[in-house]
Amino acid sequence: MLIALILVSVTLAAVAQLTLKAGMNRVTDRVGEVSLSGEALRAIAGTPLVWLGLALFGLSAVVWLGVLSRTSLSFAYPFAALTYVLIVLFDLFILHEDIPAPRWAGVAFIAVGIFFVSRTGAG
Numbered sequence: 001m002l003i004a005l006i007l008v009s010v011t012l013a014a015v016a017q018l019t020l021k022a023g024m025n026r027v028t029d030r031v032g033e034v035s036l037s038g039e040a041l042r043a044i045a046g047t048p049l050v051w052l053g054l055a056l057f058g059l060s061a062v063v064w065l066g067v068l069s070r071t072s073l074s075f076a077y078p079f080a081a082l083t084y085v086l087i088v089l090f091d092l093f094i095l096h097e098d099i100p101a102p103r104w105a106g107v108a109f110i111a112v113g114i115f116f117v118s119r120t121g122a123g
Contacts (some may be wrong), residue, residue, distance in 0.1 A: 016056035023049030
């Protein structure tokens with residue numbers, strides 16, 4: 001159950017990132033490069049995908065709180081790196097971006113590290 005909660009939180013965080021990226025792409029299409037100008041801030045505030053991404057982050061945080069109430073931070077936190085793994089997969093399969101070999105090597109190292117952490121037990 002603990003690993004399932006961790007995976008839900010991580011997946012929500014990754015989807016939140018993807019949603020925020022899509023929202024910010026719409027903002028930059030409208031106003032160009034984003035700065036702290038009033039026009040850019042209004043465009044960001046008026047973009048539903050940005051709000052959806054923030055809401056998904058909030059939901060991820062609520063699930064994460066459930067994780068933290070059940071295990072040590074030193075066990076749970078390394079799983080947050082799975083967000084990066086999911087983002088690379090989203091880049092490949094959803095955004096159709098090329099992923100260079102060194103990035104795949106980094107993803108493999110992250111996966112191996114998380115595997116070792118998961119073998120230590122949640123205590």
